[in-house]
Amino acid sequence: MNESIEAIQSEALVQIMAARDERSLEDARVAVLGKKGSLTGIASGIKDVPQENKAAFGQLLNAARAAITAALEEKQVTLRDLTDRAALAGIDVTLPPRTVMAGALHPLTLIRDEAIGILRRMGFALADGPEIEDEFHCFDALNTPADHPARNEKDTFYFHSGKLLRTHTSSVQIRTMESQSPPVRIIAPGSAYRRDEIDATHLSVFNQLEGLYVDDDVSLPDLKGTLEYFLRELFGTATDVRFRPHFFPFTEPSFEIDVQLQIKGQSPRWIEVAGCGMVDPAVFEAICQSRKDRIFDPEKVTGFAFGMGLDRLAMIRWGIKDIRLLIENDARFLRQFS
């Protein structure tokens, strides 16, 4: 019996050594340690071993099993190693990686998302409207008289139908008041169109973000506080903001807003970034007539409105000198924002 244990052990070790892959190693294991394996068979014969020899037999059996198990484990590690090495054969892991071209958001998208994010945190909801507008929503309801220069064919794209490409997103403010009740607190980002001569600071299409807040007690300090906070969030908390009296047909009083920009190596400059004002009562009156109710009665509600060019904000933020770069899709320009 004892000799056969030794014979099984050495035979098993030879087979383990000879295994060329994990499969033949498993076969070797099953042949000796499996249910019908040679060592398992011998072990079941212990009951026939005379009492005085049982202990020695058991020890020998355990030693054989331990030796075989250890050999199996060691061989398994060696085989795995070989498999790994074979998988890497021919691959130079020290080569520099191939660069994957990653896409990036367009600067206009970046600045728009940032502006929307700030205003949404302040309670403004997004609103939308058509880019092909009628004169009522783009001009008449906004208290813009028929002879106002903005309505001139030289400045605005008209269709034969009399419709036009909206010259500002203020038209969305009108549409929102037609369909909602106060309090109204909305922002309308979107394209606007003007027949401008194209140069480094003008395109015939640009991107606006306008806002409107109407309630029963909205005041000029609300307007000032909201826009100062917004611009400081966008350009830095130390940014100086100035309100300059101006004229817009749809607001009274009206202002243009400048921020003071400190560009390295230059003396500080005031740059105009937005127009704003308190909604003119004539606008509320037009809404009342269009709605055929008095929910926006100028005696009851007040409001402020503002509008800014996102292209301009992007140009200021990143020091972009030519607005045309924003539409040319030149990868060398766009890559800088990735």
Ligand code: PHE
């Ligand atoms: N609609 C104006 C423009 O396009 C901006 C503006 C909006 C001004 C709201 C005042 C109030 O220039």
